[in-house]
Amino acid sequence: MKAKILSMALLLTFCLVLPPGAVAKTEIQWWHAMTGFLGEKVNEITQKFNASQTEYEVNAVHKGTYTETLTAGIAAYRAKNPPHILQVFEVGTQTMLSSGAIYPVYQLMRDQGVKMDWSDFVSIVRSYYSKDGNLYSMPFNSSTAILYYNKSIFQKAGLDPNKPPTTFDEIGKMAKAAVSSGATKIGFTTAWPSWTLVENMHAWHDQPFADNENGFAAMAAQLKINGEFGVKLWELLAQWQKDGIYTYSGRGNKGDQPIINGEAAIGLASTALVGTLTKTAKFEWGTGNLPRLAGFPQGNSIIGGATLWVMKGHKPEEYKAVAKFFEFLAKTEQQAWWHAITGYIPISNSSLKSLQATDHFKKNPNLWTAFGQITSGKSTKNSQGVRLGNLVAIRDTIEAEFENVIGGSKTAKQGLDDAVKKGNEFLKEFAALYK
């Protein structure tokens, strides 16, 4: 009798544990670079998709930093075992476009018969990842650089906590006040130094980063960052570092930390920090537009973040799964949710409209900052982005030279000249491979 009850119970458990129709779901791999809070949200969105249907299963795998993820994807492709979806940061765009290893997303969706309204994607995002008017990768997390300031520190230093600095002059004054009043040790810092201080600052002041419209018109051969603007800005920062107004925090995302921890009075970083700060900050904070350097024209800030690239070499039914997943990601409500929780820019017009229809932006002004900044800027040929081959290496070189300048072992002009010289070598090498 007992045995019978036991076996019945077992049978019942099996029925409950095994979902109906658990026969071979099509599984696809998604390699990404999102850590911490953002990593949790990536898992959440894949779980949502997996729960929304029964045929496909997306498996999100964290592969380290953006660079490490790209390297892992390349190694896997060369070993003939790539993931289906690879998240690549914007600097890798040209590398991916030239690679011959990708299945352009516009083609994928057409082949799989999934209708997408590409024109619904915000134009600055679409143009960054399109070639000849066709979208090559699936926009996912798009950001831009904005200014963060710590209201609690501002208050302690006797500054108006409702007035973020708008120019470098003001940053200088306010950061100095914050440090000299003893409210904090870090007046001003930056995350992603090359992206915020060189790529974005050049675009924001309508200065070219490289020739041929930063590589959008044709393959670029020359960096242009050692002009009057670049030199002036780096000289200013090197001086500020000496005076204790600016604090260099390291390459890549290292500069996020002093902003999140509440140590920095003012910082430049990605919009993607809004989500993290909202969740974790134990202090008052605010955001503002990127600062302006007097004497240079108004341009616009550029797009950063990453997109999802589809890799060649998989079975048709797996591509079907990828297409379905992208269709899910592009839905208005998913876009709106992802933006609201992380701080990334809403990338479809419909999601933007749906958010504007509510009082979302009124309640969360920090989530509007990025969009406000872009709409207030003037879009020019210098602000569409930076599309260069070997840009990962170029960015690394720029950050190394920035360290030399900030540390005082080179002048701003020397550092920038050296960065240009070496960067041009990288461009030449890339051009030689893909001529």
Added chain:
Amino acid sequence: MKKSIFKNRWLPYLLISPQIVIVLVFFFWPSFESLRLSVFKVSPFGDRQIFVGMENFFQLLISPEYHRSVFHSFVFSGGVTFLGLAVSLFIAALANQKIRGLRFYRTAVLWTYGIAPPVSGIIWLFIFHPSYGFLPYLLSMVTSYEFNWLLKGWIAILLVIFAATWAHLGYNVAFFLAGLQTIPKSVMDAAKVDGASGFSLFRWVTFPLLSPVTFFLFIMNMVFSFFETFGIIHAVTQGGPGDATTIMVYKTYLDGFVHMRMGLSAAQSVILMALVISLTVLQFRYTERKVSY
């Protein structure tokens, strides 16, 4: 020694085949692939490979960045080796005395060798980081000089030298201790009868008798600091500031896996390969001839 004789001609080959396969797959194949790639320019995804002959090597030969990485390598390895040998010989000499709790001390000095390089890198990062490190905080109370190795190259290279030395200390101490214990007591006693004591005993008796161990450790430390310190550098400085801590092995990684220039990176690994081969040859030559006594 007893010689085993196999009845079956093929059995011995079968028995050693797993090891041979491992060596072939994990050592020879990658080495040949490096040799091959070093004469190509390769696109990131490997879809384009252009034969360029020795161009990658010439490019390195005239590249100031590469010269600097060679220089940094020698500063770093020299620092790690000399500092490591000096400190560990000192510690080994102390631990070789008859004192209470000897076993504990001996075990304690060996601990660091059990820690993986990236982990020891992270530990040092937490102690020394300019913004959240413990030591800079203490130093800031004593001096206003800012020990910011994010900006000052010489501080950065000192930091990684200390970190690597510390990580390798246990290994060195273990060998020195073993070496010290092989010195016959009678020799020491004879020297004492002749009036040697303290430093002169060490300088004229102990140190020369230790020279085979010292030489062996010299080679091993050079090899360690040249090739196995990647984890420490990667965790602490990532080669910066500027390229102040970019040693040869780190530049090979940067060029290959960050800058995606596989051919250039392969050429550098071929140079490193030649270097490690010559160090090994040196070691075999001299340890066979017995060093200087």
